[in-house]
Amino acid sequence: MDHSGQIDVAGANAREALERTHGAREAALVASRRAIRTCATAIRAVHRREFREARELVAEAAAYVAEMDAAVDGHPDIRYMGYVSDAKKEFAEANLTLAFVAGHAMPTARELGVEAPAYLNGMAEAASELRRQVLDRLRVDDVDEAERMLGLMDDVYTVLVTVDYPDAITGGLRRTTDALRAVLERTRGDVTNALVAAKLRAAMGDPLAPPP
Numbered sequence: 001m002d003h004s005g006q007i008d009v010a011g012a013n014a015r016e017a018l019e020r021t022h023g024a025r026e027a028a029l030v031a032s033r034r035a036i037r038t039c040a041t042a043i044r045a046v047h048r049r050e051f052r053e054a055r056e057l058v059a060e061a062a063a064y065v066a067e068m069d070a071a072v073d074g075h076p077d078i079r080y081m082g083y084v085s086d087a088k089k090e091f092a093e094a095n096l097t098l099a100f101v102a103g104h105a106m107p108t109a110r111e112l113g114v115e116a117p118a119y120l121n122g123m124a125e126a127a128s129e130l131r132r133q134v135l136d137r138l139r140v141d142d143v144d145e146a147e148r149m150l151g152l153m154d155d156v157y158t159v160l161v162t163v164d165y166p167d168a169i170t171g172g173l174r175r176t177t178d179a180l181r182a183v184l185e186r187t188r189g190d191v192t193n194a195l196v197a198a199k200l201r202a203a204m205g206d207p208l209a210p211p212p
Contacts, residue, residue: 027071032087035064092122117171
């Protein structure tokens with residue numbers, strides 16, 4: 001039997017399938033890069049406490065994440081590639097950082113349309129972002145807000161250390177949690193030092209010292 005015709009058809013079918021996968025990959029890659037870039041800009045806006053701008057940027061990032069999901073729909077071979085999960089992790093981080101700092105309710109993983117590993121890793125990184133907020137609040141003697149932020153960091157860490165599954169399932173959450181622990185301990189030391197200094201100034205009669 002002459003298989004040459006069948007070989008040609010098989011080759012053509014394979015090229016067609018690979019071309020579709022390649023197109024989906026490229027579209028998803030572009031959308032993921034845009035999502036990551038927009039999320040980073042949103043987090044910077046949160047740190048400036050420009051919450052309206054941050055919300056607008058988060059909404060823009062949501063559109064890029066939806067575009068990325070649409071691109072990989074029907075392509076399970078690329079749906080779980082690193083750049084897809086990275087974009088979703090950054091999207092979760094931006095949303096959670098905004099919620100923590102602005103005092104909004106936390107969006108759930110389901111509401112954000114992200115998988116549990118991306119959500120938890122994003123939560124850990126959002127908690128680490130709060131260190132900057134703590135330091136900014138301490139500079140203006142807003143100790144109450146600094147302590148609130150520190151409490152949020154501690155709450156997140158307390159939850160994450162209970163997630164004891166292999167890294168292959170959690171997307172390397174153990175490493176992210178360990179990094180958060182280091183940030184948390186440094187931040188706790190900064191807040192403690194600020195409180196001690198404030199009490200010392202108050203004891204010395206400094207009129208600019210916050211109440212103990």
